[in-house]
Each structure stands twice: as structure tokens, then as C-alpha cells.
Amino acid sequence: MDVFRRTIWNHRDEFLQGIVVTGQVCLIAFLVAMAIGLVVCLIRMYCRPLRWLAILYIEFCRSTPIYVQLMWVNYVWPELFGWPTAFFDAGWAALALQSSGYLAETFRAGIEGVSRGQREAALSTGLSPTLTMRWIILPQALLTMTPSLMNQFLVVVKSSSLVSVIAVPDLMYQALRLTSIWFEPIEILSFTAFLYILIVFALSAGMKWYSDRLRTRYA
Amino acid sequence: MLADFIQAVQASLFWEYRKILLIGLATNFHVFGLSAVLAVALGLVACLARLSPFRSLRWGGTFYAELFRNTPEYVLLVWVHFVPPLLLTLLLHTRINFSPLFSAVAALGLASSGYFTETFRAGIQSIPRGQVEAARSTGLSGYLMFRWVIMPQAVRRILPEAMNQFISLFKSTTLVSLIAVPDLMYQVSMITQQQMRPMPLYSGAAIIYFIVILALSSLVRHMSEGWRAVGRT
Numbered sequence: 507m508d509v510f511r512r513t514i515w516n517h518r519d520e521f522l523q524g525i526v527v528t529g530q531v532c533l534i535a536f537l538v539a540m541a542i543g544l545v546v547c548l549i550r551m552y553c554r555p556l557r558w559l560a561i562l563y564i565e566f567c568r569s570t571p572i573y574v575q576l577m578w579v580n581y582v583w584p585e586l587f588g589w590p591t592a593f594f595d596a597g598w599a600a601l602a603l604q605s606s607g608y609l610a611e612t613f614r615a616g617i618e619g620v621s622r623g624q625r626e627a628a629l630s631t632g633l634s635p636t637l638t639m640r641w642i643i644l645p646q647a648l649l650t651m652t653p654s655l656m657n658q659f660l661v662v663v664k665s666s667s668l669v670s671v672i673a674v675p676d677l678m679y680q681a682l683r684l685t686s687i688w689f690e691p692i693e694i695l696s697f698t699a700f701l702y703i704l705i706v707f708a709l710s711a712g713m714k715w716y717s718d719r720l721r722t723r724y725a
Numbered sequence: 726m727l728a729d730f731i732q733a734v735q736a737s738l739f740w741e742y743r744k745i746l747l748i749g750l751a752t753n754f755h756v757f758g759l760s761a762v763l764a765v766a767l768g769l770v771a772c773l774a775r776l777s778p779f780r781s782l783r784w785g786g787t788f789y790a791e792l793f794r795n796t797p798e799y800v801l802l803v804w805v806h807f808v809p810p811l812l813l814t815l816l817l818h819t820r821i822n823f824s825p826l827f828s829a830v831a832a833l834g835l836a837s838s839g840y841f842t843e844t845f846r847a848g849i850q851s852i853p854r855g856q857v858e859a860a861r862s863t864g865l866s867g868y869l870m871f872r873w874v875i876m877p878q879a880v881r882r883i884l885p886e887a888m889n890q891f892i893s894l895f896k897s898t899t900l901v902s903l904i905a906v907p908d909l910m911y912q913v914s915m916i917t918q919q920q921m922r923p924m925p926l927y928s929g930a931a932i933i934y935f936i937v938i939l940a941l942s943s944l945v946r947h948m949s950e951g952w953r954a955v956g957r958t
Contacts, residue, residue, distance in 0.1 A: 581923035
């Protein structure tokens with residue numbers, strides 16, 4: 507108990523900051539990934555000349571391990587594009603890169619899942635293709651995609667522990683730092699693993715509840 | 726920009742270290758093979774526990790699967806590498822260390838086994854009850870029913886998903902470089918420290934993994950279509 511107080515309770519601020527940083531990284535990464543994923547998916551489906559490029563992008567994101575992407579973004583992108591210069595940016599950029607590939611495929615499955623008749627009916631009432639996409643197809647597709655989107659967010663949260671490797675001060679980074687200060691890995695690392703399990707489990711339970719509610723209400 | 730890229734990639738640097746990098750990639754496969762065996766074995770045991778008639782065993786199996794599915798692999802890897810050896814040292818009063826390879830295989834195997842538990846369970850439970858009843862009514866015993874009725878159908882349903890799990894497991898093997906298992910990523914970071922040229926090395930590593938994993942997953946997709954087709958007839 508004494509060790510617990512010394513290494514964890516006295517450092518609760520660090521743990522909290524770590525959780526906040528983890529949350530920031532995950533949210534930014536997921537929102538950016540949704541935006542890029544949607545654009546890539548639309549290019550893949552409706553823009554013939556660039557289709558191969560979109561497929562290459564999707565396959566690259568899906569077939570490269572997240573740790574490799576993280577290192578690649580962190581070390582190579584600054585030389586190549588002059589960005590990201592901060593570790594935090596590299597962290598969320600890598601997570602977003604990985605997820606955008608998966609999300610593009612999720613979006614495609616969702617959009618293709620909406621029956622053709624819906625699109626034809628909307629177009630025949632005089633809606634433009636853009637408006638059809640915005641008001642007829644996307645709302646229905648979103649409903650069927652919710653479980654996969656939520657799953658992908660959980661994947662982002664789990665992968666986010668890796669950003670500690672490039673010194674983004676997330677929960678795992680704080681845990682490793684405290685471990686190297688106190689050298690009490692049993693308490694600190696077990697507590698951190700427990701926190702991660704709690705976070706991921708709570709998120710997945712909450713999301714399951716929410717998607718069930720959405721389905722009973724709209725479908 | 727493309728010309729810059731090609732010049733900066735400096736394939737020669739990659740060629741110079743080809744031997745050490747290939748050995749690194751082989752280490753990836755080595756870790757993958759060992760942890761895949763562990764994951765399938767543990768997954769089978771936990772799946773049987775989840776399907777057993779005893780409530781406590783079912784709870785245990787569910788708890789096990791949820792525990793390892795909800796833990797980030799990196800956190801589990803670091804935990805396995807540092808905590809159990811210390812606990813054993815305290816318990817046995819002798820100094821115990823896990824070698825990086827041992828920790829890597831144990832952690833990845835445990836992490837993956839949670840997913841395999843669910844894959845196996847879903848496959849077995851997807852067999853319609855009518856099949857069991859029909860087998861029973863023809864007089865098959867429990868073992869014969871499992872061997873000749875349930876398993877052949879379940880395996881075909883499990884294989885495609887299990888193959889995807891193997892691919893995720895292979896992707897996770899890149900993490901083991903973080904506890905100094907000399908895999909491809911580890912070699913790349915070591916060479917980067919000597920040469921101070923991260924760009925060609927990390928890009929090259931990304932491309933190698935991309936090609937290997939894309940080839941593996943295309944193969945899996947191709948084979949899965951065959952299994953699904955057989956399963957339907």
C-alpha cells in the first residue's frame with residue numbers, strides 16, 4: 507500500500523494528464539481519419555481516373571503495421587514534407603493514416619449497402635448527386651456503419667499507447683517515466699494496464715449500448 | 726518531388742544492409758510462428774471453457790477473452806516483459822529474467838488468443854442446432870458428432886476469420902523491436918543510429934512490410950473464397 511501511495515497516488519496528476527493526452531491524440535486522429543477516409547472512399551467510388559491511387563492508398567494504410575507507420579511518419583515525413591515537426595502531431599498523424607485506410611473501406615461498404623433504388627428515387631425527384639449523397643445515402647449508410655466506426659475508434663485507442671515511443675506524453679509514456687523514476691514496475695505497469703483495460707472496456711460497452719439504441723430507434 | 730524522393734531513398738544504403746535486414750524479417754516470422762501456435766492453443770482452451778456446461782468455466786473463458794482483447798498490445802508486451810519476472814523473483818527468491826524473445830512470444834500469443842477465442846466460439850456456435858439434433862437422432866456419440874458433423878463445418882467458417890487474425894498477429898510482431906528482439910524494425914533503428922539517415926531506412930522498412938503483408942493478405946483472401954465456396958455446397 508505504501509508503494510501504491512508513493513508511486514501512483516502521489517502521481518495522480520501525471521496519470522490524469524496522460525489520459526487527457528491519450529484522449530486528445532485519439533480524438534484528433536479519429537476525426538482526421540474520418541475526413542480523409544470519406545474523401546478517399548468517394549474518390550475510389552466515383553472518380554475513375556484517380557481510382558487506382560485511392561486503392562493504393564487504402565492498401566498501403568491497411569497493410570502496414572501501425573508501429574512502422576508511426577516511425578515512418580515521425581522520421582521521414584519531416585524530411586519529405588517539412589511536417590510534422592512536433593511529436594504530438596506525428597503521433598496523431600500516424601494513427602490517422604492507419605485508420606483512414608480502414609475507414610475508407612468501411613464507408614464504401616456502408617454506401618454500397620444502401621440499396622440502389624434509394625439513389626435512383628432521389629435522383630428522379632430532382633435532387634443533385636451531391637444532395638442525394640448528403641441527405642439520402644450518407645444518413646442511411648451511417649446507421650449501418652456505426653458499429654464498425656466504433657470498433658475502429660477502439661483500435662485507435664489501443665494503438666495510441668504506441669505514441670509514447672516517440673515521446674508523446676500519453677498515459678503509457680507517463681507510466682514508463684514513473685517506472686524509470688521509482689523502479690516499481692509491478693505496481694505502476696499493472697495499474698496502467700488496468701487503466702487501459704478499464705478505458706477500452708468502458709468505451710466499448712458505452713458504444714455498444716449507443717449503437718443498439720440507434721438501431722432500435724431508426725432501423 | 727518524385728525525383729527527390731527516389732534520390733533520398735538511396736536504395737544502395739538498403740542494399741548494403743540486405744543481409745541483416747533479411748535476418749530481421751526472418752525474426753519477425755519466427756516470433757509470428759511461435760506466438761501463433763501459442764495463441765491458437767490458448768484460444769482453443771478458452772473457447773472450450775466458454776462453451777462448457779459449467780457456469781464458472783464459462784465466466785472464466787469470457788473474462789479471459791475480454792481481458793486480452795481490451796488490453797493494448799504494447800502495454801501487454803511491456804507488462805509481460807517486466808512484471809511477471811519480478812513477481813517470480815519475489816516468490817522464488819531467485820533472480821528470474823525473461824529473454825526478450827520469450828516475453829515477445831508470450832505477450833503476442835496472449836493478446837492474440839483473446840481474439841482467437843471469439844473466432845472459434847463464433848464459428849462453432851454458427852452451426853445450426855438442427856445439425857446437432859440430426860446427428861444425435863442418427864445415433865452419433867458426442868465425440869463422433871463433434872468430429873464428423875460440427876468440426877468440418879465449423880473449420881470452414883473459422884478459417885477465413887482466423888487467417889485475418891494471423892495477419893494482424895504478423896503486423897503486431899513489429900512491436901517486439903521495442904523490447905529489443907532483433908526484428909526488421911529493430912535492425913532499421915540500429916542502422917539509423919549509425920548512419921543518421923532515417924529516410925531511406927524507414928521508408929524501405931515500410932515498403933517491405935507493405936509488400937509482405939499485402940502478399941499474405943491477398944493469398945488469404947484468395948484462399949478464403951475457396952473455403953466459403955466449399956462451405957456453401
